[in-house]
Amino acid sequence: MSICGAAILATSLILVVPHAAAQQREGAGAGRGIAHPDLSGTWVFNPAKSEPAAKLANRSETIAIACTNETLELHYSTNGRETTQAFVFDGAKHATQQNGVYTRAAWKGSELETEILALSGDTTVIDLTAHWSVSRNGRVLKRVEDHPAKVVLVYDKQK
Numbered sequence: 633m634s635i636c637g638a639a640i641l642a643t644s645l646i647l648v649v650p651h652a653a654a655q656q657r658e659g660a661g662a663g664r665g666i667a668h669p670d671l672s673g674t675w676v677f678n679p680a681k682s683e684p685a686a687k688l689a690n691r692s693e694t695i696a697i698a699c700t701n702e703t704l705e706l707h708y709s710t711n712g713r714e715t716t717q718a719f720v721f722d723g724a725k726h727a728t729q730q731n732g733v734y735t736r737a738a739w740k741g742s743e744l745e746t747e748i749l750a751l752s753g754d755t756t757v758i759d760l761t762a763h764w765s766v767s768r769n770g771r772v773l774k775r776v777e778d779h780p781a782k783v784v785l786v787y788d789k790q791k
Contacts, residue, residue: 668739669766672699675773675787683784695773695787704737704744719746732757742766 677693679685696707706717719737720726726735736747743765750758763776773787 669742670699671697671704671764671766671773673697674790676790678786678788681786
């Protein structure tokens with residue numbers, strides 16, 4: 633499956649994650665005082681800052697992210713297609729509403745790692761891991777995927 637095919641499949645899944653958002657909120661490290669960046673807001677894809685730029689030039693995407701202490705929901709509008717994902721921030725694998733599809737999310741310091749697994753029997757069809765981070769000024773969101781080749785998606789926070 634191509635990177636774009638995996639990304640399209642991944643963004644068409646419905647998922648759910650607890651979140652420690654903040655201007656800093658506590659997440660999976662709750663009780664230990666671990667603060668995580670706030671991903672909340674509306675983010676617009678910036679193809680000029682993304683890699684590989686040539687393959688992503690025609691991509692149009694906006695992500696509206698809503699965080700609570702318990703969940704992270706991502707509402708995508710990608711090239712006119714609307715999808716929603718949600719994750720639980722406990723690092724455990726969670727079944728979604730789609731048979732054979734599982735999600736996992738955990739904070740690794742200031743970076744959020746999400747994973748989507750699609751299984752057919754005992755065979756993994758898709759294993760898409762993304763690493764999410766926010767710039768120090770809170771205006772740039774970066775999503776890095778390494779499957780099967782590295783893709784860096786950069787989003788600017790909408791005012």
